[in-house]
Amino acid sequence: MGTEDIATTPPQQTDEEADDDEIVTWWGLVIEGYHTTQERLMAEITERFDLTPGAFDILVRLVRSPDYRMPMTKLAKEAALSSGGFTKVADRLVAAELIRREPCETDRRVTYVVLTDHGRRTAEEAKHACAEILRRTVLAPLGPENSERLAEAMRTLRTANAE
Amino acid sequence: MGTEDIATTPPQQTDEEADDDEIVTWWGLVIEGYHTTQERLMAEITERFDLTPGAFDILVRLVRSPDYRMPMTKLAKEAALSSGGFTKVADRLVAAELIRREPCETDRRVTYVVLTDHGRRTAEEAKHACAEILRRTVLAPLGPENSERLAEAMRTLRTANAE
DNA sequence: AAGAAACTTCTTGCTAGCTAGATATTTTCT
DNA sequence: AGAAAATATCTAGCTAGCAAGAAGTTTCTT
Numbered sequence: 001m002g003t004e005d006i007a008t009t010p011p012q013q014t015d016e017e018a019d020d021d022e023i024v025t026w027w028g029l030v031i032e033g034y035h036t037t038q039e040r041l042m043a044e045i046t047e048r049f050d051l052t053p054g055a056f057d058i059l060v061r062l063v064r065s066p067d068y069r070m071p072m073t074k075l076a077k078e079a080a081l082s083s084g085g086f087t088k089v090a091d092r093l094v095a096a097e098l099i100r101r102e103p104c105e106t107d108r109r110v111t112y113v114v115l116t117d118h119g120r121r122t123a124e125e126a127k128h129a130c131a132e133i134l135r136r137t138v139l140a141p142l143g144p145e146n147s148e149r150l151a152e153a154m155r156t157l158r159t160a161n162a163e
Numbered sequence: 164m165g166t167e168d169i170a171t172t173p174p175q176q177t178d179e180e181a182d183d184d185e186i187v188t189w190w191g192l193v194i195e196g197y198h199t200t201q202e203r204l205m206a207e208i209t210e211r212f213d214l215t216p217g218a219f220d221i222l223v224r225l226v227r228s229p230d231y232r233m234p235m236t237k238l239a240k241e242a243a244l245s246s247g248g249f250t251k252v253a254d255r256l257v258a259a260e261l262i263r264r265e266p267c268e269t270d271r272r273v274t275y276v277v278l279t280d281h282g283r284r285t286a287e288e289a290k291h292a293c294a295e296i297l298r299r300t301v302l303a304p305l306g307p308e309n310s311e312r313l314a315e316a317m318r319t320l321r322t323a324n325a326e
Numbered sequence: 327a328a329g330a331a332a333c334t335t336c337t338t339g340c341t342a343g344c345t346a347g348a349t350a351t352t353t354t355c356t
Numbered sequence: 357a358g359a360a361a362a363t364a365t366c367t368a369g370c371t372a373g374c375a376a377g378a379a380g381t382t383t384c385t386t
Contacts, residue, residue: 033317154196
């Protein structure tokens with residue numbers, strides 16, 4: 001407080017404003033670090049497998065599901081997509097013959113999406129490539145201890161800010 | 164190695180596949196933690212100030228620049244936008260009377276964007292609100308030590324994966 | 327000084343994903 | 357049983373941002 005009258009290079013900035021600035025810059029660093037890494041990861045994946053980031057995400061979730069299958073709504077929610085948005089992603093994946101739709105016998109509102117054989121192979125290869133890239137671009141630079149701490153911090157943020 | 168013959172709940176998964184899975188899941192946690200937090204932050208900002216996330220980012224960068232002014236190309240690069248994409252963001256900000264374009268006297272290829280008075284006020288208020296939200300939703304849950312470690316990890320990732 | 331090369335901005339057309347609302351089905355309540 | 361509410365998917369129209377390329381300006385080379 002009380003430096004309002006002294007004009008320095010950033011024109012008359014109060015201590016409080018400087019504080020705000022520091023915090024916003026600090027979070028900007030998080031944004032940049034995250035995006036740089038994620039974009040590099042996705043650049044390699046999309047180039048090697050001809051998948052969009054959204055499609056890759058769906059495939060990985062499906063390949064981990066029992067019978068490689070999940071109801072549309074559940075999958076959309078997991079992937080943080082709207083139902084309308086997910087319909088289009090699913091359309092594209094069906095067109096690429098990576099998944100197919102299957103009606104549910106017991107509840108006719110529900111449609112399952114299921115990996116095709118081609119989709120399962122692609123998903124497994126892409127997941128393996130993803131892990132390899134992550135070892136190289138994230139785990140190696142950070143080291144195991146910092147990696148563990150990063151995960152812990154993110155877990156905290158997720159729980160603190162969920163819904 | 165050597166567990167291929169024993170079928171467990173995920174149908175015959177090798178150790179290597181389990182390893183891949185663990186890493187991909189670990190990074191998925193980072194994605195989720197980051198997005199949850201960022202979305203909550205942006206939800207509050209966009210609601211209070213009628214700004215898109217991209218517009219907010221531009222405004223904050225401008226309010227920190229000398230004379231509240233920057234060449235289009237430099238600003239686009241800082242904000243990780245393509246030049247075409249940035250033209251449209253700038254169009255919207257001009258329409259909202261938050262910035263204006265100004266030709267450069269010495270190099271007629273260059274156009275500056277400059278905060279209007281209204282833009283400067285909005286940017287300062289939004290930055291202050293952003294800092295307040297970050298204190299509440301990020302710094303408080305993490306605590307100072309973990310916050311410092313998070314920034315350090317992100318700095319490492321940024322440098323490791325730049326360009 | 328003339329032409330080539332590089333740089334900056336803007337235009338055009340495209341894609342991904344969202345919101346709102348339509349339709350069909352199931353569940354719940356009376 | 358039948359009305360009302362909830363659930364699941366799809367459709368239509370919208371927005372943000374990208375990529376490619378057009379057009380103008382400057383700088384470099386001869």
